[in-house]
Amino acid sequence: xxxxxxxxxxxxxxxxxxxxxxxxxxxxxxxxxxxxxxxxxxxxxxxxxxxxxxxxxxxxxxxxxxxxxxxxxxxxxxxxxxxxxxxxxxxxxxxxxxxxxxxxxxxxxxxxxxxxxxxxxxxxxxxxxxxxxxxxxxxxxxxxxxxxxxxxxxxxxxxxxxxxxxxxxxxxxxxxxxxxxxxxxxxxxxxxxxxxxxxxxxxxxxxxxxxxxxxxxxxxxxxxxxxxxxxxxxxxxxxxxxxxxxxxxxxxxxxxxxxxxxxxxxxxxxxxxxxxxxxxxxxxxxxxxxxxxxxxxxxxxxxxxxxxxxxxxxxxxxxxxxxxxxxxxxxxxxxxxxxxxxxxxxxxxxxxxxxxxxxxxxxxxxxxxxxxxxxxxxxxxxxxxxxxxxxxxxxxxxxxxxxxxxxxxxxxxxxxxx
Amino acid sequence: xxxxxxxxxxxxxxxxxxxxxxxxxxxxxxxxxxxxxxxxxxxxxxxxxxxxxxxxxxxxxxxxxxxxxxxxxxxxxxxxxxxxxxxxxxxxxxxxxxxxxxxxxxxxxxxxxxxxxxxxxxxxxxxxxxxxxxxxxxxxxxxxxxxxxxxxxxxxxxxxxxxxxxxxxxxxxxxxxxxxxxxxxxxxxxxxxxxxxxxxxxxxxxxxxxxxxxxxxxxxxxxxxxxxxxxxxxxxxxxxxxxxxxxxxxxxxxxxxxxxxxxxxxxxxxxxxxxxxxxxxxxxxxxxxxxxxxxxxxxxxxxxxxxxxxxxxxxxxxxxxxxxxxxxxxxxxxxxxxxxxxxxxxxxxxxxxxxxxxxxxxxxxxxxxxxxxxxxxxxxxxxxxxxxxxxxxxxxxxxxxxxxxxxxxxxxxxxxxx
Numbered sequence: 074x075x076x077x078x079x080x081x082x083x084x085x086x087x088x089x090x091x092x093x094x095x096x097x098x099x100x101x102x103x104x105x106x107x108x109x110x111x112x113x114x115x116x117x118x119x120x121x122x123x124x125x126x127x128x129x130x131x132x133x134x135x136x137x138x139x140x141x142x143x144x145x146x147x148x149x150x151x152x153x154x155x156x157x158x159x160x161x162x163x164x165x166x167x168x169x170x171x172x173x174x175x176x177x178x179x180x181x182x183x184x185x186x187x188x189x190x191x192x193x194x195x196x197x198x199x200x201x202x203x204x205x206x207x208x209x210x211x212x213x214x215x216x217x218x219x220x221x222x223x224x225x226x227x228x229x230x231x232x233x234x235x236x237x238x239x240x241x242x243x244x245x246x247x248x249x250x251x252x253x254x255x256x257x258x259x260x261x262x263x264x265x266x267x268x269x270x271x272x273x274x275x276x277x278x279x280x281x282x283x284x285x286x287x288x289x290x291x292x293x294x295x296x297x298x299x300x301x302x303x304x305x306x307x308x309x310x311x312x313x314x315x316x317x318x319x320x321x322x323x324x325x326x327x328x329x330x331x332x333x334x335x336x337x338x339x340x341x342x343x344x345x346x347x348x349x350x351x352x353x354x355x356x357x358x359x360x361x362x363x364x365x366x367x368x369x370x371x372x373x374x375x376x377x378x379x380x381x382x383x384x385x386x387x388x389x390x391x392x393x394x395x396x397x398x399x400x401x402x403x404x405x406x407x408x409x410x411x412x413x414x415x416x417x418x419x420x421x422x423x424x425x426x427x428x429x430x431x432x433x434x435x436x437x438x439x440x441x442x443x444x445x446x447x448x449x450x451x452x453x454x455x456x457x458x459x460x461x462x463x464x465x466x467x468x469x470x471x472x473x474x475x476x477x478x479x480x481x482x483x484x485x486x487x488x489x490x491x
Numbered sequence: 492x493x494x495x496x497x498x499x500x501x502x503x504x505x506x507x508x509x510x511x512x513x514x515x516x517x518x519x520x521x522x523x524x525x526x527x528x529x530x531x532x533x534x535x536x537x538x539x540x541x542x543x544x545x546x547x548x549x550x551x552x553x554x555x556x557x558x559x560x561x562x563x564x565x566x567x568x569x570x571x572x573x574x575x576x577x578x579x580x581x582x583x584x585x586x587x588x589x590x591x592x593x594x595x596x597x598x599x600x601x602x603x604x605x606x607x608x609x610x611x612x613x614x615x616x617x618x619x620x621x622x623x624x625x626x627x628x629x630x631x632x633x634x635x636x637x638x639x640x641x642x643x644x645x646x647x648x649x650x651x652x653x654x655x656x657x658x659x660x661x662x663x664x665x666x667x668x669x670x671x672x673x674x675x676x677x678x679x680x681x682x683x684x685x686x687x688x689x690x691x692x693x694x695x696x697x698x699x700x701x702x703x704x705x706x707x708x709x710x711x712x713x714x715x716x717x718x719x720x721x722x723x724x725x726x727x728x729x730x731x732x733x734x735x736x737x738x739x740x741x742x743x744x745x746x747x748x749x750x751x752x753x754x755x756x757x758x759x760x761x762x763x764x765x766x767x768x769x770x771x772x773x774x775x776x777x778x779x780x781x782x783x784x785x786x787x788x789x790x791x792x793x794x795x796x797x798x799x800x801x802x803x804x805x806x807x808x809x810x811x812x813x814x815x816x817x818x819x820x821x822x823x824x825x826x827x828x829x830x831x832x833x834x835x836x837x838x839x840x841x842x843x844x845x846x847x848x849x850x851x852x853x854x855x856x857x858x859x860x861x862x863x864x865x866x867x868x869x870x871x872x873x874x875x876x877x878x879x880x881x882x883x884x885x886x887x888x889x890x891x892x893x894x895x896x897x898x899x900x901x902x903x904x905x906x907x908x909x
Contacts (some may be wrong), residue, residue: 083699083701084514084701084703085514085517085530086517086526086528086529086530087517087518087521087670087712087714088513088514088515088516088517088518088519088521088527088528089518089703089710089712090514090703090705091510091514092508092509092513092530093508093509095503095506095510095532096503096506096507096508096509098506099503099504099505099506100505100506100507101506103505103506108504109504109505109506110504110534110539111504111531111534111539111543112503112510112531112532113502113530113532114513114529114530114531115528115529115532116528121528121529125529128546130505138840141680143680143702143704144680144681145681145684145702146683146684147681147701147702148690149699175874181679181682184681184682184685185685186681186684187681188686190583198660217796224628225704226884227879227881227884252505261599262517262561262562262563262564263561263602263604263605264602266562266563266564266598266604266725267602267604269633273564281501281565283501283502283565284561284563284565285507286503286507286643287508292507294502294505296505321527342681344605348801349795351774351777354781354795355777355778355780355781355782355786355790356774356775356776356777356778356781356795357774357778357781358771358774359773359774359777359778359795359831360773360774360775360777360778362773362774363772363773363774363775363795363797363847364773364883364886366848366849366850366880366882367850368773368797368846369709369798372773372797373797373798373800373801374794374795374796374797374798374805375774375782375794375795376792376793376794376795376803376805377767377774377777377792377793377794377795378792379781379786379787379790379791379792380787380791380792381647382791382836383791383792383835386834386835387792387794387805389572398561412640416804417801427782430784431784432784432785444848454818461645464643464784465782466645466784468781468782469883475639488728
């Protein structure tokens with residue numbers, strides 16, 4: 074079963090916003106065995122919408138449209154769909170009642186444009202949007218399903234989860250798609266490929282292998298599709314084991330989880346706590362951990378010690394250490410990590426101190442020089458990394474390196490296999 | 492001048508990665524007066540690549556393709572382009588030398604697949620990729636320009652900035668496009684539209700107004716295109732002023748900057764320092780500030796005080812306060828902010844404490860309850876927000892609310908107009 078996503082809105086085409094909806098939708102649709110054939114971002118123009126809709130129907134059975142449903146003049150999706158399907162707009166009483174209620178709850182008066190949001194093409198199935206005022210519209214047309222929903226992520230997500238995915242599952246008999254991810258570190262994409270060339274060659278045609286490189290890690294993804302889910306799971310497990318065995322020490326994780334979530338799970342299982350001492354990563358690692366519900370059982374908090382003064386105050390880094398070795402040094406990183414374990418009273422701590430750039434580098438310590446330390450109550454280890462010149466990339470690389478160092482240390486201390 | 496972006500790669504279509512490249516490319520192209528007509532994400536299949544390429548050439552003059560250039564089997568962009576343009580692959584000596592050098596620098600041996608990366612369609616213009624091994628390829632075909640580049644963001648970005656944009660500027664005589672952004676808060680999209688309906692009606696046809704709502708803010712964007720840049724700037728300034736005058740106190744910012752950058756600029760100009768005390772935002776606000784080069788002159792650091800113990804230890808929140816009012820309370824928020832100003836020795840501090848969810852709520856304090864406090868050396872103010880049930884959205888909303896509160900306080904204290 075093939076689907077396409079069409080996102081409508083000039084704001085994507087001028088780069089004002091990043092389209093995060095499509096990736097989320099694709100992930101959810103994949104889980105139910107619907108493959109995305111194409112994602113198309115187009116402007117708020119009737120002609121363009123019609124053309125994209127025609128092209129998409131040539132390729133796919135399900136067309137999911139987001140955006141262009143706001144109450145303002147620049148949004149033309151609804152009237153365009155009404156004309157396209159030859160269904161005049163009519164006021165939908167249930168939607169109007171919902172919109173009225175929505176404004177009452179917000180304690181704001183309604184205006185003409187809001188009432189117009191309750192108009193829908195006469196003949197589509199209207200799905201009430203509990204999280205907003207623009208209704209979701211479901212069309213069936215020449216054996217294709219076309220759904221129009223708002224582009225606001227939390228309106229779209231709820232509609233997909235609660236309404237659209239269940240309806241798609243009901244409408245089609247779908248094959249299963251099973252994914253297995255293998256996160257590796259320390260080997261480039263081409264080297265990995267060479268090492269497992271024979272295993273890749275031997276994969277049956279319904280199992281595909283993809284390489285997803287990101288910074289110093291490569292995620293391998295096996296995808297199998299078929300009608301028997303149990304058989305697929307067994308089959309993909311078999312091939313996964315072969316690859317994991319072959320790549321051995323380069324395999325970090327065989328769960329499709331963000332790295333920080335795998336750390337939280339492992340530490341949570343062993344009732345261990347974590348704190349952070351972040352200098353050049355500036356809160357980014359804390360943010361990664363605290364994105365996840367329940368992170369507070371493991372993650373206690375930490376210091377974002379951008380200034381030297383805060384490194385001393387919060388982490389107890391010695392003034393002599395900073396004077397003699399500098400803020401970006403093995404000694405400072407170690408004292409930061411030890412200080413975090415001691416002051417924040419946690420089992421483990423990560424410390425990161427480096428020069429993220431673009432300024433602040435020197436001949437001895439160029440931009441991209443980063444020290445990471447991992448401390449427990451009994452030991453501390455530090456390692457230097459030399460990244461490149463780009464600030465955001467250095468922040469992300471430092472975060473990944475720090476989490477990797479902690480993860481490997483945990484696996485060693487806890488005697489855990491990948 | 493119209494361009495299209497085609498991103499190639501199954502990883503986007505299965506939702507494994509979010510396409511951030513396209514927004515960045517669109518922003519950069521807009522600056523030189525190239526409008527993006529469509530962004531299309533397709534799979535690593537020759538037939539799909541050819542179809543997308545044909546369709547794009549019907550609509551645009553410049554086609555920028557990213558992705559599918561890796562050394563592994565799943566990447567077929569290069570061979571597909573070679574067949575499409577009827578240019579057999581040949582080994583490019585300059586590229587081979589570059590690839591060799593690249594591997595030498597990394598101290599890794601080359602394998603067959605890497606040598607193949609130096610093969611290019613015979614007849615295209617090869618642009619060396621200083622940040623990677625896959626070369627960039629520039630084709631001219633029936634008065635259209637088609638460029639293929641790697642999808643790795645920092646390879647693509649450098650190639651766009653240093654090579655492709657200068658070449659596009661040379662190849663075409665481009666109109667100017669001028670954007671002006673007006674960030675507003677406190678009024679919904681439809682209300683804003685109603686308040687400025689006559690001003691919008693009166694805009695000349697070469698100036699467009701767009702509404703970009705995000706959480707509790709709406710960014711208005713005026714875009715003007717034409718051949719005389721100075722005239723456009725004057726004209727857009729005139730219309731901007733009219734809108735700003737009309738919306739008055741709802742206007743937060745008339746610069747097209749991320750909110751945190753506007754705060755850094757304002758505080759930097761007045762030589763003020765900032766620290767943070769983050770509980771439910773978990774480092775996210777720190778991360779927002781520290782993304783920006785030079786943020787360290789204003790932002791000194793802060794505490795990510797997830798646990799109550801850390802709230803007491805780092806910020807001096809009193810145990811009685813936590814016992815009597817709880818961690819999510821006006822009193823705790825205020826003590827956190829005052830503690831940050833005092834302990835971290837900064838001019839201002841923001842404190843955020845709340846229940847991000849999905850768990851941890853109660854009848855009195857449901858998920859989404861967030862207290863924000865802003866303190867200076869002489870005063871502290873706190874405000875409660877009631878957000879919704881979604882964790883990531885609550886983190887982001889809290890961050891925006893906190894920055895807004897600081898920004899308004901700064902404007903008041905410094906007597907600054909929007």
